[in-house]
Structure formats: structure tokens, C-alpha cells
Amino acid sequence: MRVRLEDVARAAGVSPKTASRVLNDEANVSEATRERVRAAMEALDYRPLPSARSLAGSRSFLVAMLYDNNENPASTYLAEIQDGVLEACDAQRYSMMVRPLRARGSDFLRRVDALISDHHPDGVVLTPPITDYAPLLKRLRERKVPYASVSPVRQEGAIGVTMDERAAARALVEHLLGLGHRRIAHVVGIPEHGASQWRLAGYRDALAAAGLREDPALVVQGAFTFGSGVAAARQLLALPERPTAVFAANDDMAAGVIWVAGGEYGLKVPAELSVCGFDDIPLASQLWPALTTVRQPSREMGKLAAAQLLEVLRGRGPGRLVQVPFALQLRDSTGPAP
Amino acid sequence: MRVRLEDVARAAGVSPKTASRVLNDEANVSEATRERVRAAMEALDYRPLPSARSLAGSRSFLVAMLYDNNENPASTYLAEIQDGVLEACDAQRYSMMVRPLRARGSDFLRRVDALISDHHPDGVVLTPPITDYAPLLKRLRERKVPYASVSPVRQEGAIGVTMDERAAARALVEHLLGLGHRRIAHVVGIPEHGASQWRLAGYRDALAAAGLREDPALVVQGAFTFGSGVAAARQLLALPERPTAVFAANDDMAAGVIWVAGGEYGLKVPAELSVCGFDDIPLASQLWPALTTVRQPSREMGKLAAAQLLEVLRGRGPGRLVQVPFALQLRDSTGPAP
DNA sequence: CAGCAAATTGACAGCGCTGTCATTCCTGTC
DNA sequence: GACAGGAATGACAGCGCTGTCAATTTGCTG
Numbered sequence: 094m095r096v097r098l099e100d101v102a103r104a105a106g107v108s109p110k111t112a113s114r115v116l117n118d119e120a121n122v123s124e125a126t127r128e129r130v131r132a133a134m135e136a137l138d139y140r141p142l143p144s145a146r147s148l149a150g151s152r153s154f155l156v157a158m159l160y161d162n163n164e165n166p167a168s169t170y171l172a173e174i175q176d177g178v179l180e181a182c183d184a185q186r187y188s189m190m191v192r193p194l195r196a197r198g199s200d201f202l203r204r205v206d207a208l209i210s211d212h213h214p215d216g217v218v219l220t221p222p223i224t225d226y227a228p229l230l231k232r233l234r235e236r237k238v239p240y241a242s243v244s245p246v247r248q249e250g251a252i253g254v255t256m257d258e259r260a261a262a263r264a265l266v267e268h269l270l271g272l273g274h275r276r277i278a279h280v281v282g283i284p285e286h287g288a289s290q291w292r293l294a295g296y297r298d299a300l301a302a303a304g305l306r307e308d309p310a311l312v313v314q315g316a317f318t319f320g321s322g323v324a325a326a327r328q329l330l331a332l333p334e335r336p337t338a339v340f341a342a343n344d345d346m347a348a349g350v351i352w353v354a355g356g357e358y359g360l361k362v363p364a365e366l367s368v369c370g371f372d373d374i375p376l377a378s379q380l381w382p383a384l385t386t387v388r389q390p391s392r393e394m395g396k397l398a399a400a401q402l403l404e405v406l407r408g409r410g411p412g413r414l415v416q417v418p419f420a421l422q423l424r425d426s427t428g429p430a431p
Numbered sequence: 432m433r434v435r436l437e438d439v440a441r442a443a444g445v446s447p448k449t450a451s452r453v454l455n456d457e458a459n460v461s462e463a464t465r466e467r468v469r470a471a472m473e474a475l476d477y478r479p480l481p482s483a484r485s486l487a488g489s490r491s492f493l494v495a496m497l498y499d500n501n502e503n504p505a506s507t508y509l510a511e512i513q514d515g516v517l518e519a520c521d522a523q524r525y526s527m528m529v530r531p532l533r534a535r536g537s538d539f540l541r542r543v544d545a546l547i548s549d550h551h552p553d554g555v556v557l558t559p560p561i562t563d564y565a566p567l568l569k570r571l572r573e574r575k576v577p578y579a580s581v582s583p584v585r586q587e588g589a590i591g592v593t594m595d596e597r598a599a600a601r602a603l604v605e606h607l608l609g610l611g612h613r614r615i616a617h618v619v620g621i622p623e624h625g626a627s628q629w630r631l632a633g634y635r636d637a638l639a640a641a642g643l644r645e646d647p648a649l650v651v652q653g654a655f656t657f658g659s660g661v662a663a664a665r666q667l668l669a670l671p672e673r674p675t676a677v678f679a680a681n682d683d684m685a686a687g688v689i690w691v692a693g694g695e696y697g698l699k700v701p702a703e704l705s706v707c708g709f710d711d712i713p714l715a716s717q718l719w720p721a722l723t724t725v726r727q728p729s730r731e732m733g734k735l736a737a738a739q740l741l742e743v744l745r746g747r748g749p750g751r752l753v754q755v756p757f758a759l760q761l762r763d764s765t766g767p768a769p
Numbered sequence: 770c771a772g773c774a775a776a777t778t779g780a781c782a783g784c785g786c787t788g789t790c791a792t793t794c795c796t797g798t799c
Numbered sequence: 800g801a802c803a804g805g806a807a808t809g810a811c812a813g814c815g816c817t818g819t820c821a822a823t824t825t826g827c828t829g
Contacts, residue, residue: 097815108779113817121777123825140548144491145815147482148784162514172510176500176531188550190526193514210478212526320717349717355694356719379658381690435785446809451787459807483785486814 096137105133116141118407143188147213154187156402157214158395159205161223162193169374170391171220174243177395178218185403190214196223202232209236216240216402218395219253222286241402241412243394246287252405252412254397258288258371261387261419262295262340263302265369268385268421269338270303273430274367278311278336280325280346286317292342292371311336315346322349330358337366337430344370344377344386351380351426363428373422382425390417434475443471454479456745481526485551492525494740495552497543499561500531507712508729509558512581515733516556523741528552534561540570547574554578554740556733557591560624579740579750581732584625590743590750591736596626596709599725599757600633600678601640603707606723606759607676608641611768612705616649616674618663618684624655630680630709649674653684660687668696675704675768682708682715682724689718689764701766711760720763728755 102112107126114122115130122130133139147153158178160171175191182189192208194201208214216239223229224242233240242253269277279296282289293312300307313328315321322341326349329336341347347370354360354368362368362382370377373388397415405412440450445464452460453468460468471477485491496516498509513529520527530546532539546552554577561567562580571578580591607615617634620627631650638645651666653659660679664687667674679685685708692698692706700706700720708715711726735753743750 095815098817099815109815110779110781110817111777114778117817121775123777126777142486142815143550144482144485145784146817148480148486148786148814149816149818150784151817153482168510169507172506175529179529179531186549188528190528191513191517193517211524212481318717319714323717323719352690352719355690376657379656379661379687381661381694433785436787437785447785448787448810449808452808455787459805461807464807480785483814484787486784486816487786488788488814 095142096139098139098141101130101133101137101139104137105130141186152215152406153213155190155212155214156182156187156216156218156399156406157190157192157208157212158218158220159192159194159223159229160220161196163195163197170372173391174220174395174398177392177397178399179395180392181396181399181403185407187215187403187406189399194223196226202228205229205232206236209238214238215406218243218398218402219245220395221288222283224253225287239402239405239412241398241405243398244287245414246290248414251414252401254394254401254415254417256389256394256417256419258291258387258389258419259295259298261421262292262371263298264295264419264421265371265385265387266296266299266340267302268423269340269367269369269427270299272338272367272427274338275305275430276308276311276334276336276338278313278329278339280313280315280322280329280339280341280350282315282317282342282346284314288371289342296340315342317343317345319345319349319352322346323353324349326350326353327357330354330360338427339366339368341368341370344372344374344384346370347384347386347426348376348380351382351384363426365431367427367430369427377422378424380426384422385424385427386422388420388422393417433480434477436477436479439468439471439475439477442475443468479524490553490744491551493528493550493552494520494525494554494556494737494744495528495530495546495550496556496558497530497532497561497567498558499534501533501535508710511729512558512733512736515730515735516737517733518730519734519737519741523745525553525741525744527737532561534564540566543567543570544574547576552576553744556581556736556740557583559626560621562591563625577740577743577750579736579743581736582625583752584628586752589752590739592732592739592753592755594727594732594755594757596629596725596727596757597633597636599759600630600709601636602633602757602759603709603723603725604634604637604678605641606761607678607705607707607765608637610676610705610765612674612676613643613768614646614649614672614674614676616651616667616677618651618653618660618667618677618679618688620653620655620680620684622652626709627680634678653680655681655683657683657687657690660684661691662687664688664691665695668692668698676765677704677706679706679708682710682712682722684708685722685724685764686714686718689720689722701764703769705765705768707765715760716762718764722760723762723765724760726758726760731755 102109219242224245245251313325315325360366369385373386377384401412440447557580562583583589651663653663698704707723711724715722739750
């Protein structure tokens with residue numbers, strides 16, 4: 094038979110209610126009693142039954158991770174965040190559920206409502222690019238579902254995790270400037286993503302600080318995919334006065350740029366063209382030449398965002414927006430300007 | 432206040448138990464009553480409370496998807512399967528939970544036990560490469576947790592979904608043979624994966640059927656990554672008598688092969704070297720040249736595997752191993768032998 | 770050491786649903 | 800028209816836990 098809280102209580106010589114208090118880390122239990130109950134739980138290998146806890150109490154011990162699978166088809170970035178969120182939830186014995194949502198879809202809010210009504214998550218983790226979708230945030234607040242975000246665009250009052258992507262992009266471009274490059278192109282990501290805006294801003298910061306004027310022809314639109322990197326590279330390399338370095342807003346696009354440079358234009362990277370990306374996806378270090386990029390610790394970020402959410406859920410505090418440090422990964426795809 | 436089953440019952444003029452029978456699609460309810468209850472549920476927008484259902488009944492309405500995040504770090508393949516599983520579960524109002532497991536880890540079974548004890552899933556979906564890990568299957572059977580698999584290696588008696596990868600690989604190689612290629616290389620995947628074995632077998636089938644003897648020098652080991660494709664290509668292209676076509680066991684490795692061919696060896700693909708892969712990942716169609724490959728409908732496969740599992744869970748039958756058709760994607764990376 | 774507030778503990782009901790088993794309502798049969 | 804036998808329905812308890820509130824113990828003050 095299953096071990097119930099009542100069994101634990103009997104073994105520890107207390108009432109079930111007191112055992113419950115220990116289980117939930119509530120106040121007003123003497124240290125001695127607490128220890129005794131903990132020992133009994135351990136000895137009996139007690140596992141609380143989630144359904145009984147949520148039925149009787151007001152919590153579901155469930156965290157939902159929301160993502161947009163429209164513009165992010167099965168990306169490794171989200172998979173890594175998911176792994177991190179899961180790890181944090183597991184550590185606190187919360188369960189996690191994932192919810193793909195299409196921000197463009199008309200039934201977006203209906204699906205959010207269905208999630209809340211059907212599963213009653215205690216809180217949700219928001220991932221780019223739906224960290225700042227106003228109707229969603231409004232609905233979550235109305236329904237009193239706490240949320241934490243990974244890389245939200247509006248950061249005042251936000252809870253979750255960020256990285257200073259603007260500073261990182263700037264540092265990366267300054268690395269190129271330091272190598273003597275002056276005509277540095279930038280392949281922009283999907284405009285709505287905060288990531289695109291920050292990385293573009295960092296690019297501009299670096300140019301401005303170096304006293305360079307931005308050449309509009311060197312800033313081309315991409316869409317975070319390999320294919321869009323290919324298209325952007327074709328556009329840039331066909332320029333009468335082509336760039337000596339390209340900073341793509343993510344690694345997939347950077348890989349597309351290298352692919353075209355080497356394949357169609359026969360340019361040696363980095364001797365004739367330097368290329369760098371952003372994110373440090375697994376492919377980045379396997380490419381030849383290995384890609385210079387910025388390491389974005391996605392897994393860690395998911396974990397931290399979830400941890401902040403859990404702080405709130407457990408009444409441990411108001412929750413903060415924590416910032417993780419970035420780290421340039423200087424590899425073989427960037428070199429001195431020709 | 433929340434709408435309870437009792438409210439539905441009252442509105443329909445029946446007892447809560449009868450309303451419960453309708454909710455669970457049980458037998459012995461007259462059609463008229465069933466309709467009346469359904470209408471009441473609709474009118475009141477009734478949502479059953481999962482925790483109450485699982486506490487009172489013997490089911491948890493939870494399906495867990497198990498995967499190995501050791502050898503498959505955040506792959507898009509798993510993300511697509513996950514999307515499919517989720518869709519199937521959603522349709523039946525089951526919730527889904529994902530569990531990363533390290534098959535190499537010593538605490539593997541402990542983690543499986545913890546999953547079962549903590550969350551009580553009604554069933555699990557197994558994904559490659561842990562579809563055939565004997566201790567796992569044994570434990571699941573002992574604990575009486577039904578499971579369905581995506582692409583299991585041992586197929587007798589298995590429940591889930593497969594694709595005839597061997598036939599697909601053979602068809603792909605026959606496509607190369609039809610283009611006049613005779614020296615066709617194969618880059619093998621991770622040996623433990625069923626996928627590697629089937630694709631290699633299909634390669635051999637095609638050669639044998641064409642009356643060709645296999646040249647051991649043309650079969651090189653890879654590991655399903657871009658980097659391993661790069662390494663394999665270097666090995667193959669350095670051969671005194673090099674192949675005119677390369678069949679890589681997946682798209683990532685095929686991309687690595689094209690990379691080396693065009694970059695380091697200056698070989699035009701497909702004019703001087705034909706390359707094909709397997710899986711049809713998003714990147715495949717974005718590459719230049721676009722990659723000839725086999726479309727593996729991962730999302731659909733996840734959905735079908737979960738659907739079979741749900742059939743079993745709902746007592747609708749014993750569950751089957753369904754087979755999905757493959758489709759060659761003949762694109763630009765393969766052409767007539769030089 | 771009385772007297773009081775605060776800390777600690779427990780009794781008990783009930784969360785929303787389903788399992789068990791009893792009861793009622795049909796149908797067809799001779 | 801009485802009755803067997805199955806189909807349809809309902810009464811009731813209880814799943815394992817927590818919220819409420821009352822009871823008890825403890826620690827402190829003067």
C-alpha cells in the first residue's frame with residue numbers, strides 16, 4: 094500500500110496536520126518536531142500525492158512554460174531553456190508542462206484561458222518572443238497567474254532573467270574593430286524580437302564609439318534562419334564595396350553567411366571575410382572555421398527564470414530580474430581585416 | 432465559483448454519478464441522457480478538475496515523454512516529436528510531461544522510479560535511443576506503466592510508430608545508382624541507434640541488388656553531428672579513388688560533407704560530388720544546394736505514437752505499431768555521376 | 770509564581786470526483 | 800400478464816491532503 098501522510102504522522106507521533114506543516118515548510122513547528130517528522134518521511138520513503146495536495150489546497154504544484162512555435166519551429170534555443178526550467182522545477186518537486194502557442198493565431202488568448210482552466214498552473218514561464226505580448230500579460234494578471242520571463246524586452250518590474258545582449262553585441266563588434274575592420278555589416282533578426290533590437294543597438298554603440306558612421310547598405314534584414322543568412326550574405330557580398338566583416342544576429346544566420354562566402358564567392362573565412370554570430374549553438378563550435386560568437390547560457394537562463402518564479406510561488410519574496418554574464422567565444426571565423 | 436460536476440448533473444436532471452459516466456464515455460447511459468448531460472456541460476462551460484479525478488479514480492490523465500538528453504543535446508528531432516505527442520495528448524485532454532534521462536547515468540532507473548512515484552503517469556512515450564533499453568522496459572512492465580515507442584528497434588509486439596527506414600535508405604541509394612554513381616560512400620550514425628543500423632542496411636540492400644560489392648573504405652563512422660560529417664568527409668575525399676556520391680545517415684552530417692567538399696576541396700555539388708542525407712530537417716531545404724534527403728515526419732510520428740498509447744490507456748484496444756510512409760525529397764545536391 | 774501573549778499542536782470537515790453496490794426501469798418471453 | 804434478465808440510474812462513502820479554528824503548551828513579565 095501507498096504511504097500516506099497519516100502514516101508519517103503516526104510514526105513521528107504527531108497529528109497529520111503537523112506533518113503537513115512540515116511537508117510544506119510552514120512556520121510554527123518546533124525544530125525538534127520538524128526533525129522527527131522529516132526523519133519519518135525519509136524512513137518511510139514518503140511521497141506526497143500531488144492530486145490530493147492540489148485538491149485540498151489551493152496550489153497545483155504545476156508550472157507551465159509558454160512558447161511560440163510559430164516563428165520558432167523546434168529551435169534548440171527553446172529546448173535548452175526547457176531543460177533548465179525543468180531542472181529548477183524538479184528540484185522543488187514542482188511539475189512542468191509545456192504549451193506551444195501561436196502569437197499570430199486568433200485563438201491565442203482562448204488557448205491561454207484553456208490552459209489555466211484545465212490545468213491551473215501556479216505560475217508560468219514566458220520565453221521570447223512572447224515575453225512582451227501585452228494581451229497575454231494582461232490576461233495572466235487578471236487571472237492572477239504569476240509569471241517570470243526569459244529575456245523580456247521591457248525590464249522595469251519584470252521578474253525572470255536577462256543577459257546584457259546590447260553590451261555583448263557591442264563587445265563583439267569592438268572585437269572586429271580591434272582586428273582592423275571598418276566596413277562591418279550586420280544581419281538583423283526578426284524585428285519584433287527584443288534580441289534583434291538589442292543586438293542592433295550594440296552594433297551601433299560600437300560603431301558610434303569608434304567614430305564610424307553607419308552605412309545603411311551594410312545593415313540587412315534577416316529572420317534568424319540559416320536560409321535568411323544565405324539571402325543576406327548574397328545581398329552583402331554583391332555590394333560594390335563589400336564588407337570585410339559580418340556580424341549576424343544569431344549563429345544560424347552566421348552559418349548561412351559563411352556557407353555563401355565560401356561556396357558561392359570562394360572567399361576564405363576569416364582571411365578574406367570575418368564572420369561572427371550570437372548564441373553559441375552546438376553547431377557553432379563544429380563549423381569550419383569554428384564560429385566566433387557570444388555564449389548565451391540558455392539552459393542556465395531557463396533555470397534561473399524558473400527559480401525566480403518559484404520564489405514567488407513559495408511566498409519567499411517578490412521575485413527579481415537576475416542578469417547573467419555573457420562570454421565572448423573568440424574562435425576561428427574572425428581575423429585581421431584584409 | 433467553479434462549475435462542478437454536481438452543477439452539471441443538476442442542470443441535466445441526473446445524479447452526479449451519471450454525469451460522471453458521460454464525462455468518462457462509459458457504457459450504460461441512454462443516448463438521450465448522454466445528450467442532455469453533454470449539453471449541460473457545454474452550456475455551463477464545465478471543466479473537470481484533474482486533481483479531483485485522479486484522487487478519486489485510478490487514473491492521472493498524465494502521459495510522460497522520456498528522452499535521452501545525453502547523446503541528443505537539444506535536438507530539433509526530439510522537439511518535433513514532443514510537439515506531436517503534445518498535440519495528441521491535448522486532443523484527449525491528457526496532460527503531458529517531459530523527462531530527460533541519461534541512459535549512461537547510474538541513477539537512470541532511480542529517476543524512472545521517481546517519475547512514477549511522484550507523478551503517476553498513466554503511460555509513457557519512449558523516444559530513440561531509449562526505446563530498447565531493456566532495464567527500462569522491464570521496470571515499466573513491473574510497475575505496470577504502459578508505453579509506446581517512436582521507432583523502436585525490436586518491433587515484435589511493440590506499440591507505437593515506425594517508418595521503414597531501411598527501405599527509404601535503399602530507395603535513396605537507388606536514386607544515386609540511377610544517376611550513374613557506382614562509388615557511393617556511406618557515413619554511419621551512432622551505432623547504438625536503430626536508425627544507424629537500418630540506414631546502413633538499406634545502403635547495403637541497394638548495392639547488393641545492383642550487383643555491386645561494398646568497398647569497406649567507403650563506409651565511415653560518424654556520430655550524427657555536423658562536425659562528425661566534416662571529419663568523415665575529410666576521410667572520404669582524401670581517398671586515392673574517391674567516391675562520386677555520399678549518403679550520410681542524417682542531414683547534419685550531410686551538411687558537414689557538403690561543407691568540406693565545397694570549402695576545402697573546391698568540389699562543386701552536385702556536379703563533382705553528389706550528397707544526400709536523411710530526416711529532412713529545416714536546414715536541409717535552406718542549404719545551398721538544397722539537400723536531397725528522406726522526409727521523416729517526426730511531428731506526425733510523435734502524434735501517432737501518443738495516439739496509440741492513448742488507445743491503450745482508454746481501454747480502446749491493445750495498441751498497434753503503425754507505420755508511416757517515407758517520401759524522398761529529391762533536391763539539388765544530387766546529380767548525374769561525373 | 771500568577772497571568773498573559775505568543776508559539777505550537779490537533780480535531781474535523783471537506784476539496785470534486787469516482788468506485789461499489791443497490792435500486793429502478795425496461796425489454797422480451799411463454 | 801407475470802417474470803427473468805439486462806440496461807440505466809442513483810446513494811453513499813472515501814481518495815489523501817489542507818484550511819479553519821479551537822485547544823494546549825511555552826515563554827515571558829513583574
